Amino acid sequence: MAERYTWQQTVWRKLSQKQLLRGHAILLQGRQGIGKYDFARYWAKSRLCDSPTAIQEACGACLSCRWFESDAHPNFRTIVPEALTDDIVTEASIDGDKSGQAAQKKNAGRQISIDQIRRLDSFIYLSGHQRNDKIVILYPAEAMNTAAANALLKKLEEPPEEVLIILVTHQPQRLLPTIRSRCQPIAMPMPNRESAAAWLRQHAVERPEPVLAAAGFAPLVALRMAQTGQVAQYVQLMQQLAQPKRLNPLTLADGLQPIGLPVVVDWLQKWCYDLISYRTCGRIRYSPDEAAAIRAVSKRLDIDGCIRFVRELHQKRRLSQHPLNSRLFIEELLITYQALIEP
Ligand SMILES: [Zn+2]
Structure with missing residues (x-):
């Protein structure tokens, strides 16, 4: 999903003004289940849009937006652990709730591998579509194993001008310090309890407060708990x-x-x-x-x-x-x- 939540308006305003961005690598960090990944996709879609609105949101109607919505944009890549690619990736599902044999199979692919990072080469270094930026989202960035992180480091050292790499993480302390130091960190906000509860009510959770508490006040985790x-x-x-x-x-x-x-x-x-x-x-x-x-x-x-x-x-x-x-x-x-x- 590409979505911007009500509690992300301030961070959106800052990021949609491109002059606030330094460099070509961004680290979106914050608690699990607050919508960082959806936000990253929303941001990518907006940057790729051919005719964004006055506040830099994606129009939803141009060719680029249509490509994005059908997961076919030539200038966009998402790198997630292979175990997650056949699931719907959501921030609330990342801890997994699989059991038995399925869990064993899934556990093998919980990391982001060096091969996945290497496969980015042709995307990053060869010419893309038209004049657009090229955007990569890595999620969750802490799932990179050491070999993958070192391979990414090389790309972060000399990224091509038009490439933006967005790393999304719940646990920045688990990333290599050399990766962190090459990224611009952006702290993603937790919603306050009232706005999280209001959002859950909009999604048909009738009595959101105890669910939200059980979910550690992360609204996406709470919604998943309610729906499953x-x-x-x-x-x-x-x-x-x-x-x-x-x-x-x-x-x-x-x-x-x-x-x-x-x-x-x-x-x-x-x-x-x-x-x-x-x-x-x-x-x-x-x-x-x-x-x-x-x-x-x-x-x-x-x-x-x-x-x-x-x-x-x-x-x-x-x-x-x-x-x-x-x-x-x-x-x-x-x-x-x-x-x-x-x-
Ligand atoms: Zn558009």
Whole structure:
């Protein structure tokens, strides 16, 4: 999708005035699920448009816009991990929710490879269509492996005049410093809660506030949760975690496995964060609907153990991208969680 969201108006105004751009490589950075990738496409479409509007938006009607909309623009390339090219790429789906064999296959292609970067050569260095710019979007940029990043570095050092490379990242700290230093960083804004909730209501989410909280206030993640039935799964997990002694790790792990490890680890992290946060400063961030349960459970919480557990979960989130026995993995996490709550 090529879209500019309401919370991106200021950054749009800045970027649509080309004089604010320095160089030929831009790094759009910010939280996952706030629409950076859609914005990058919207921006590319506008720059390629043959007759943009007064505020530099794409007209939607010219030949260039039609090419863009049918994914056939000769002056535009998108580089995404191969595992994502057969999915609809959205910022909310990047963590994946695949399971079993499909997950193993997908995991192999989660990186951006050196071959994908090399294939850009003919596009970047040979002449393009008419007088237009040539634009490349790399997403998510942190998915480049080291060889791919080094190959890209060469292109960033001496880019042809008419080429614009847009890197989009949730985790700029995972990029090579030499890549970062050659890009102009642009911080992409988080929407405030009111505008995110209003946007979700426009997309038929009736009670957006708890969904938004569950999604860590990233509206695109919240919309995906609402559209895929994940909200019900999230609520169910929170209710089970609210009764730690009655929870059966084996059965629950079985039920959670299809949701996918990265998502389950993320949800568990959010629940534990709320327990710690309520106990230390009386605030609940991610599960406002479970306030009563959080109050009760946090009283019986081994708080130091829980802080260690959250740290551990943070490290495991990286591991959780790799194929392993996910049911066993989740079961172990649940057993550790149970031990943190006194009877
Ligand atoms: Zn146009």
